[in-house]
Amino acid sequence: MHPYDFISLPVRTKKPREQGLTSVLDKGLGVMQLQDFMADAAPYVDIVKFGWGTSRLFTAERLRAKLQILHDNQINVCPGGTLFEVAVAQNCATEFFKEIKQLGFSCVEISDGTVAMSHEAKLGLIRQARKHQLCVLSEIGKKSPREDSELGVDERIAQARAEFDAGAWKVIIEGRETGTVGVFDAEGDVQSQEVDQIVRAIGLQNLIFEAPQKKQQTWFFKHYGNHVNVGNIPPSEVIPVETLRSGLRADTLKEHH
Amino acid sequence: MHPYDFISLPVRTKKPREQGLTSVLDKGLGVMQLQDFMADAAPYVDIVKFGWGTSRLFTAERLRAKLQILHDNQINVCPGGTLFEVAVAQNCATEFFKEIKQLGFSCVEISDGTVAMSHEAKLGLIRQARKHQLCVLSEIGKKSPREDSELGVDERIAQARAEFDAGAWKVIIEGRETGTVGVFDAEGDVQSQEVDQIVRAIGLQNLIFEAPQKKQQTWFFKHYGNHVNVGNIPPSEVIPVETLRSGLRADTLKEHH
Amino acid sequence: MHPYDFISLPVRTKKPREQGLTSVLDKGLGVMQLQDFMADAAPYVDIVKFGWGTSRLFTAERLRAKLQILHDNQINVCPGGTLFEVAVAQNCATEFFKEIKQLGFSCVEISDGTVAMSHEAKLGLIRQARKHQLCVLSEIGKKSPREDSELGVDERIAQARAEFDAGAWKVIIEGRETGTVGVFDAEGDVQSQEVDQIVRAIGLQNLIFEAPQKKQQTWFFKHYGNHVNVGNIPPSEVIPVETLRSGLRADTLKEHH
Numbered sequence: 147m148h149p150y151d152f153i154s155l156p157v158r159t160k161k162p163r164e165q166g167l168t169s170v171l172d173k174g175l176g177v178m179q180l181q182d183f184m185a186d187a188a189p190y191v192d193i194v195k196f197g198w199g200t201s202r203l204f205t206a207e208r209l210r211a212k213l214q215i216l217h218d219n220q221i222n223v224c225p226g227g228t229l230f231e232v233a234v235a236q237n238c239a240t241e242f243f244k245e246i247k248q249l250g251f252s253c254v255e256i257s258d259g260t261v262a263m264s265h266e267a268k269l270g271l272i273r274q275a276r277k278h279q280l281c282v283l284s285e286i287g288k289k290s291p292r293e294d295s296e297l298g299v300d301e302r303i304a305q306a307r308a309e310f311d312a313g314a315w316k317v318i319i320e321g322r323e324t325g326t327v328g329v330f331d332a333e334g335d336v337q338s339q340e341v342d343q344i345v346r347a348i349g350l351q352n353l354i355f356e357a358p359q360k361k362q363q364t365w366f367f368k369h370y371g372n373h374v375n376v377g378n379i380p381p382s383e384v385i386p387v388e389t390l391r392s393g394l395r396a397d398t399l400k401e402h403h
Numbered sequence: 404m405h406p407y408d409f410i411s412l413p414v415r416t417k418k419p420r421e422q423g424l425t426s427v428l429d430k431g432l433g434v435m436q437l438q439d440f441m442a443d444a445a446p447y448v449d450i451v452k453f454g455w456g457t458s459r460l461f462t463a464e465r466l467r468a469k470l471q472i473l474h475d476n477q478i479n480v481c482p483g484g485t486l487f488e489v490a491v492a493q494n495c496a497t498e499f500f501k502e503i504k505q506l507g508f509s510c511v512e513i514s515d516g517t518v519a520m521s522h523e524a525k526l527g528l529i530r531q532a533r534k535h536q537l538c539v540l541s542e543i544g545k546k547s548p549r550e551d552s553e554l555g556v557d558e559r560i561a562q563a564r565a566e567f568d569a570g571a572w573k574v575i576i577e578g579r580e581t582g583t584v585g586v587f588d589a590e591g592d593v594q595s596q597e598v599d600q601i602v603r604a605i606g607l608q609n610l611i612f613e614a615p616q617k618k619q620q621t622w623f624f625k626h627y628g629n630h631v632n633v634g635n636i637p638p639s640e641v642i643p644v645e646t647l648r649s650g651l652r653a654d655t656l657k658e659h660h
Numbered sequence: 661m662h663p664y665d666f667i668s669l670p671v672r673t674k675k676p677r678e679q680g681l682t683s684v685l686d687k688g689l690g691v692m693q694l695q696d697f698m699a700d701a702a703p704y705v706d707i708v709k710f711g712w713g714t715s716r717l718f719t720a721e722r723l724r725a726k727l728q729i730l731h732d733n734q735i736n737v738c739p740g741g742t743l744f745e746v747a748v749a750q751n752c753a754t755e756f757f758k759e760i761k762q763l764g765f766s767c768v769e770i771s772d773g774t775v776a777m778s779h780e781a782k783l784g785l786i787r788q789a790r791k792h793q794l795c796v797l798s799e800i801g802k803k804s805p806r807e808d809s810e811l812g813v814d815e816r817i818a819q820a821r822a823e824f825d826a827g828a829w830k831v832i833i834e835g836r837e838t839g840t841v842g843v844f845d846a847e848g849d850v851q852s853q854e855v856d857q858i859v860r861a862i863g864l865q866n867l868i869f870e871a872p873q874k875k876q877q878t879w880f881f882k883h884y885g886n887h888v889n890v891g892n893i894p895p896s897e898v899i900p901v902e903t904l905r906s907g908l909r910a911d912t913l914k915e916h917h
């Protein structure tokens with residue numbers, strides 16, 4: 147079914163995956179675009195996040211159409227963590243969980259990147275989301291580089307552990323759309339010691355690293371192999387990321403062939 | 404009709420708008436792409452500019468199809484100012500106005516960013532465009548950063564005033580596709596004193612600021628509120644820009660919730 | 661058929677072209693996207709490259725559908741040079757040539773950007789591809805900036821000459837997706853002396869310069885005129901590049917009007 151079957155590729159997990167996940171950041175794809183994209187990329191996409199509050203701006207009808215396409219392709223979908231935080235700030239987290247479940251989302255991102263909440267409150271919201279039969283992605287990190295830099299690696303690890311105990315499926319390490327906060331410096335370079343510490347403590351398959359830049363993706367695949375979970379991948383970069391995973395691009399070719 | 408109606412958003416003007424305009428830079432969207440885009444983004448788009456001379460390269464048939472879609476969605480459309488300037492350089496401005504009116508454009512951008520003309524001549528062309536029943540967007544600024552830097556703020560203000568008197572609907576403050584000339588420095592940072600002076604003299608609702616970069620859009624929304632008019636927004640950034648206007652993205656969340 | 665026919669444009673070669681070629685880098689367009697794109701851009705596209713190993717990840721059915729659309733629009737199509745190199749590394753170059761011919765590719769890119777091979781071996785592979793009735797684009801340069809910088813201009817010229825003798829149609833000067841290796845420095849600026857030497861020795865129409873950045877395209881059109889061949893153009897930049905060729909954008913307007 148795929149061409150060039152005489153070219154051997156590294157072993158790759160199959161959907162539904164627990165590791166080797168690719169999570170996509172959708173900033174507002176249209177229904178036709180999404181359909182066209184899925185026809186090729188579905189086997190390589192595990193999660194789609196409708197970035198921050200973008201899903202608030204679509205009609206319910208168009209949103210349901212997109213959710214249906216993604217559901218038909220065995221892809222988990224969540225609204226962005228920022229929309230959840232707006233709901234928290236407006237004291238309507240419960241309505242939010244009910245609404246997204248009813249719209250057809252399978253997943254929710256629980257974050258505290260902008261709206262301050264105690265960690266106890268965050269854990270409570272993770273538990274509440276689980277009660278609504280939502281799969282939980284919890285996110286560690288702040289949107290502001292200054293606030294984020296105050297978060298030590300030990301604290302990140304302790305938070306991640308507590309969030310798993312509360313029911314999170316995976317923990318996302320914040321990188322934003324740009325890849326210049328969290329475990330990246332302002333130039334987008336990986337702070338590798340910190341990443342190694344987190345991976346040793348939490349386990350590679352439990353983490354999703356937001357890694358929108360190619361040099362970041364390359365670093366993760368070279369450093370941890372092709373089973374690492376990456377997030378905030380733009381739709382147009384899903385096929386390129388999969389070639390990096392598979393040694394089909396110059397940057398990772400020598401690792402595999 | 405929109406989901407999450409329990410989440411309150413800041414007040415937003417409705418189409419047809421006089422302020423809070425979003426003007427899009429189209430570098431060559433296909434007809435299907437445009438249709439798919441409009442199905443979600445139409446309420447958030449006020450003007451589409453077919454960038455510089457791109458519309459010269461389409462067939463009349465495909466161009467008319469795009470114009471019809473935009474017209475059906477109550478969106479003003481103009482060709483880029485550079486195409487107007489080429490027509491001026493080739494002494495065929497009159498044919499140009501007739502042609503775009505006949506093709507179905509509602510609007511024209513009158514600029515002198517590259518082709519030198521006296522300001523008196525530019526004002527005469529604005530008046531001529533009005534006589535052809537075209538809505539006029541006039542643009543202040545030069546494409547070349549060196550030439551543009553010779554234009555003082557007092558001169559920009561005097562030109563803008565005269566262009567309104569000649570019949571312009573809005574005055575565009577040049578930023579190019581990159582956002583690195585006009586009221587921005589080479590890094591794209593806003594020269595805020597200059598912007599404030601222009602706004603005080605001309606009035607916020609009369610100006611469209613070309614602001615292709617996210618940090619520029621964020622600056623304008625934080626500084627002037629969500630009714631500011633922004634231009635040169637790439638199609639894929641229309642939904643993200645609308646989330647910035649509405650406090651649905653981390654960068655402007657605290658202003659609204 | 662085209663609007664604004666009173667605006668005169670510089671003379672432009674017509675398809676099938678020997679010079680003034682635009683070669684596109686496709687990182688994974690969908691079938692609908694490609695159709696929509698072709699409806700406007702076909703007259704301005706001569707070659708499409710399915711970047712590096714991306715075509716390995718499509719189903720044969722979808723790949724054939726894309727190849728058919730491009731064939732119907734008189735466009736040459738090749739898989740990326742990296743996929744060829746993977747085949748060489750796995751000792752299956754012959755199967756590779758047979759497979760792409762059978763899938764419907766008209767063209768192949770023969771490169772040694774990542775996988776080391778003697779120049780004699782590379783020439784042999786060019787001859788072999790010709791025997792499979794494939795049109796050959798051969799590429800000079802290394803993917804790694806460090807390795808690439810060790811390649812002197814005399815060596816590049818000698819290699820190019822030998823590759824023409826072996827049957828190459830055009831020689832590609834490596835620039836990657838970023839435009840920061842080969843004849844470009846790390847900031848993407850053109851090393852003009854080196855380019856001039858290569859052009860004098862090989863002839864402008866025999867070369868395709870990978871030039872993904874706008875400032876690079878502008879440099880080539882200003883320096884050599886609009887008949888220069890450029891490559892690694894993203895699909896969304898094909899119409900903008902054509903405006904640069906035609907003096908329909910500020911950057912090259914004064915050269916033509």
